[in-house]
Amino acid sequence: MKAAVIGAGSWGTVLAQILADNGREVALWARNPEKAARIRETRCNADYLPDFRLSPSIQVTADLQEALEGAEVLVFVVPSKGMGTIARQAARFTDCRSQVILSCTKGFDLSTHKLMTDILEETFPHARAIAALSGPNLAREIAQKQPAATVIACRNMKEARFLQQCFLTPYFRPYTSPDLIGVELCGCVKNCIALVGGMLSGMGFGENAQAGLITRGLAELTRLGMKLGAHRATFFGLAGVGDLIATCTSPLSRNRSAGYALARGKTLEEITGGTRMVIEGINATPVVRELARTHQVEMPIIEQLYQVLFQGKDVKRAIEDLMKRTLKKE
Numbered sequence: 001m002k003a004a005v006i007g008a009g010s011w012g013t014v015l016a017q018i019l020a021d022n023g024r025e026v027a028l029w030a031r032n033p034e035k036a037a038r039i040r041e042t043r044c045n046a047d048y049l050p051d052f053r054l055s056p057s058i059q060v061t062a063d064l065q066e067a068l069e070g071a072e073v074l075v076f077v078v079p080s081k082g083m084g085t086i087a088r089q090a091a092r093f094t095d096c097r098s099q100v101i102l103s104c105t106k107g108f109d110l111s112t113h114k115l116m117t118d119i120l121e122e123t124f125p126h127a128r129a130i131a132a133l134s135g136p137n138l139a140r141e142i143a144q145k146q147p148a149a150t151v152i153a154c155r156n157m158k159e160a161r162f163l164q165q166c167f168l169t170p171y172f173r174p175y176t177s178p179d180l181i182g183v184e185l186c187g188c189v190k191n192c193i194a195l196v197g198g199m200l201s202g203m204g205f206g207e208n209a210q211a212g213l214i215t216r217g218l219a220e221l222t223r224l225g226m227k228l229g230a231h232r233a234t235f236f237g238l239a240g241v242g243d244l245i246a247t248c249t250s251p252l253s254r255n256r257s258a259g260y261a262l263a264r265g266k267t268l269e270e271i272t273g274g275t276r277m278v279i280e281g282i283n284a285t286p287v288v289r290e291l292a293r294t295h296q297v298e299m300p301i302i303e304q305l306y307q308v309l310f311q312g313k314d315v316k317r318a319i320e321d322l323m324k325r326t327l328k329k330e
């Protein structure tokens, strides 16, 4: 079985290696031909993972048609803002009738605010199955083959189990779930909460503040998810609380680091301009806020985050405002 990994950032590169370690034939597609050639020759994606070597068996190409040729599993892992465009490009070469499509991206479509699997479902209406992978999966740790677990969600559980087998390695343990919406929503919203985690840390606050944020962030995420038809249990699993803990507390998280820098006085433009890496929580925040308003879900942390990111509110004041809210029972 061949898998095509579409997107050669940190996570795509590591996912390609996981599939290769599982014994699959793998093609890794990079948008930029020079970058693809460099990775192919050096077996190293120096921009993102300088200390990590890719197996010689992984085919690295900037030719999408070549990457997709003969692939049974298509793994989309481009930043959310590029998903629609790249998926439509891929659809020129295959209708995916006999293929399973997996999104490993954590974010919403910028223009429609839809989830990634909704975009993929629209682009590939005849696909064998559409699935999402999400969990506490910091790419750099997994690149070192440190143990990690994840969730693969698909409405068709037979296909979820098929993907579970494809990604299983001694260091990477996938669980299955039928809750596609819940698993994807967790991946989107935890990035926003992690921005706040970074802000708390940047303000010099300790573990009590962090634990309070993770717990109340989980409450907000769960409330929204329940309104959108997700399963409650998903939020208390790897994709929910698991990824909240990893992303809010790890200095490897780009979202957390961005929040930290904001609290230390950097502007959003300085932060995004200073990295080639994607910080998904920034674009996700207005979408989550809008979803909360549409579905009348109280999400005070998201509201304060929005005001800091897009209305120039001071981080210190935002935290004070959260602490002063009307008292209530847990």
Ligand SMILES: NC(=O)C1=CN([C@@H]2O[C@H](COP(=O)(O)OP(=O)(O)OC[C@H]3O[C@@H](n4cnc5c(N)ncnc54)[C@H](O)[C@@H]3O)[C@@H](O)[C@H]2O)C=CC1
Pocket: 007, 008, 009, 010, 011, 012, 013, 031, 048, 077, 078, 079, 080, 081, 082, 083, 086, 104, 105, 106, 107, 137, 138, 139, 140, 276, 277, 278, 280
């Ligand atoms: N890095 C990680 O630890 C994890 C990342 N993810 C998710 O995976 C997705 C991809 O993230 P990373 O691999 O970390 O990205 P990255 O920040 O390491 O690299 C981004 C890659 O996407 C390419 N790119 C940028 N804009 C693009 C566009 N419009 N169309 C196509 N390609 C574009 C860049 O050239 C680069 O190769 C994100 O949604 C992220 O949240 C999920 C789990 C773990």
Ligand SMILES: O=C(CO)COP(=O)(O)O
Pocket: 106, 135, 136, 137, 138, 139, 191, 194, 243, 246, 247, 252, 253, 254, 255, 256, 278, 279, 280
């Ligand atoms: O999703 C991730 C870990 O599960 C990666 O988080 P960042 O995008 O914040 O680095």
